[in-house]
Amino acid sequence: xxPLEKYNPAVIFLYFLLLASLAMFAANPVMIAISVLTMxxxxxxxxxxxxxxxxxxxxxxxxxxxxANPVFSHNGVTVLLVVNDNPITLEAVLYGVMTGFMIxxxxxxxxxxxxxxxxxxxxxxxxxxFPKLGLLxxxxxxxVPLFGRQRRKIENTQRTLGLYKDENAIDTIKGKLSVLSAxxxxxxxxxxxxxxxxxxxxxxxxxxxxxxxxxxFERSDLGLLLIVIAxxxxxxxxxxxxxxxxDFYPRMQLPPFSPYATxxxxxxxxxxxxxxxxxxxxxxxxxxxxxxxxxDKIKR
Amino acid sequence: xxxxxxxSLRRLLRVLIPFVAVPAAVLVGAYVFxxxxxxxxxxxxxxLAIVLFISGFEKRETGSRRMVIVVVMTxxxxxxxxxxxxxxxxxxxxISGVYLGGEAGFLVGAMTxxxxxxxxxQGPWTPFQMFSWGLIGLFSGLLAGRLKTSKILxxxxxxxxGFLFSMxxxxxxxxxxxxxxxWEPYFAAITTALPMTLLYAVSNILFLISLFDxxxxxxxxxxxxxxx
Numbered sequence: 001x002x003p004l005e006k007y008n009p010a011v012i013f014l015y016f017l018l019l020a021s022l023a024m025f026a027a028n029p030v031m032i033a034i035s036v037l038t039m040x041x042x043x044x045x046x047x048x049x050x051x052x053x054x055x056x057x058x059x060x061x062x063x064x065x066x067x068a069n070p071v072f073s074h075n076g077v078t079v080l081l082v083v084n085d086n087p088i089t090l091e092a093v094l095y096g097v098m099t100g101f102m103i104x105x106x107x108x109x110x111x112x113x114x115x116x117x118x119x120x121x122x123x124x125x126x127x128x129x130f131p132k133l134g135l136l137x138x139x140x141x142x143x144v145p146l147f148g149r150q151r152r153k154i155e156n157t158q159r160t161l162g163l164y165k166d167e168n169a170i171d172t173i174k175g176k177l178s179v180l181s182a183x184x185x186x187x188x189x190x191x192x193x194x195x196x197x198x199x200x201x202x203x204x205x206x207x208x209x210x211x212x213x214x215x216x217f218e219r220s221d222l223g224l225l226l227i228v229i230a231x232x233x234x235x236x237x238x239x240x241x242x243x244x245x246x247d248f249y250p251r252m253q254l255p256p257f258s259p260y261a262t263x264x265x266x267x268x269x270x271x272x273x274x275x276x277x278x279x280x281x282x283x284x285x286x287x288x289x290x291x292x293x294x295x296d297k298i299k300r
Numbered sequence: 301x302x303x304x305x306x307x308s309l310r311r312l313l314r315v316l317i318p319f320v321a322v323p324a325a326v327l328v329g330a331y332v333f334x335x336x337x338x339x340x341x342x343x344x345x346x347x348l349a350i351v352l353f354i355s356g357f358e359k360r361e362t363g364s365r366r367m368v369i370v371v372v373m374t375x376x377x378x379x380x381x382x383x384x385x386x387x388x389x390x391x392x393x394x395i396s397g398v399y400l401g402g403e404a405g406f407l408v409g410a411m412t413x414x415x416x417x418x419x420x421x422q423g424p425w426t427p428f429q430m431f432s433w434g435l436i437g438l439f440s441g442l443l444a445g446r447l448k449t450s451k452i453l454x455x456x457x458x459x460x461x462g463f464l465f466s467m468x469x470x471x472x473x474x475x476x477x478x479x480x481x482x483w484e485p486y487f488a489a490i491t492t493a494l495p496m497t498l499l500y501a502v503s504n505i506l507f508l509i510s511l512f513d514x515x516x517x518x519x520x521x522x523x524x525x526x527x528x
Binding site for chain 1: 364514518519
């Protein structure tokens with residue numbers, strides 16, 4: 001098994017898209033539990049920094065969604081308490097909690113997705129379908145750090161010339177505005193130079209042009225694609241024919257455990273745990289290789 | 301991977317999306333999934349609307365200079381999103397729409413959402429932000445003549461843009477948190493977001509006062525000097 005980053009970006013994109021839609025469409029407690037557990041683990045395995053801060057944000061979203069449902073929905077038979085003549089029911093609370101977990105798992109999934117889908121991968125996917133937009137995106141991504149550096153240069157220059165003060169709020173704003181003004185002029189002029197340079201190198205010539213990319217479509221990509229599509233079709237068929245349906249109103253029912261549903265749960269677990277397994281396998285292999293290298297060194 | 305270099309295929313896409321794909325998404329949502337997932341359906345429709353717009357953009361010839369100017373405005377607005385508390389994103393989108401046309405306004409708004417979310421976090425909200433900011437830019441391009449002559453109208457549009465953005469994003473909030481759209485939580489969401497909405501509106505007006513003329517003059521100059 002190769003690490004997730006090594007697969008073709010289009011396959012990875014489709015995989016995450018289908019996984020997210022399964023979590024959202026199913027509305028089945030078992031599947032949501034599976035996806036919360038696996039996505040939490042995957043988020044921890046894949047995140048580089050700032051996970052703790054994101055979890056604060058996720059917790060707020062979770063609490064808000066869980067509370068929103070019992071406040072606005074008064075279906076259900078088990079009344080817990082009555083607020084302003086509006087019954088707060090156990091079923092509505094449970095449903096709210098489930099929705100909260102669903103959204104939490106989707107948010108975590110998007111987090112893993114955005115660490116894997118770097119901008120070059122997104123460009124690979126969309127740049128072919130929309131070449132001009134792809135170019136716009138690529139140029140913007142390149143210009144953001146360039147402009148940031150230029151902003152610091154202009155600010156330092158103006159400071160040295162004594163034009164920039166930040167002693168009080170008004171001075172700071174004035175200073176920032178004058179930096180912005182210089183930035184705009186520089187950016188536009190610089191952009192014209194870039195555009196002319198592009199034209200000189202043949203951009204816009206009416207012949208099909210190719211672009212370089214690091215990604216290929218290999219046999220393992222085809223394998224993953226087929227597995228993902230087959231299992232998602234199976235589960236989607238189950239959802240569409242109500243085989244995975246779990247009613248919350250008027251009274252909460254247990255999620256179905258028919259043979260079909262059980263197969264769906266197993267398939268879904270397999271799908272959702274894949275990023276984590278790939279990451280663990282990669283780490284173990286790395287440990288093994290570096291351990292072997294260490295042994296070799298000792299022997300010598 | 302789908303390659304849309306073919307001119308006729310792109311034209312087909314422009315017909316297919318509004319007349320086949322969007323109704324199909326609505327019908328599938330209504331019958332197969334029994335309206336359970338409004339959020340997902342509206343997400344798909346939003347993406348389709350953006351694709352539709354982009355396929356029109358891809359078809360047309362755009363000079364490389366004009367394109368790079370759009371990129372520069374997008375970068376300015378992406379960097380603007382790093383300003384604490386008040387964000388000049390909508391303002392720069394409006395300026396681009398007024399001086400470079402509605403299409404450029406849409407692109408600046410939509411691309412700002414995509415690019416800045418690489419820094420602020422991508423999520424299912426990205427297409428909705430693209431759509432809201434894009435529309436702000438598109439309409440400012442359509443109203444360009446009036447907005448250039450009347451300052452009062454311009455500031456009113458800035459305030460309206462703030463409210464519009466908040467209201468579109470709140471539709472998304474409700475769709476995402478609830479099963480389907482209903483007015484009660486929507487009004488609750490709008491009321492909770494009111495301070496933020498007012499902040500958007502006020503900061504839009506402030507930024508329009510301080511940025512519209514200076515940046516507009518620079519854009520006019522660039523257009524005249526380099527013949528764009």
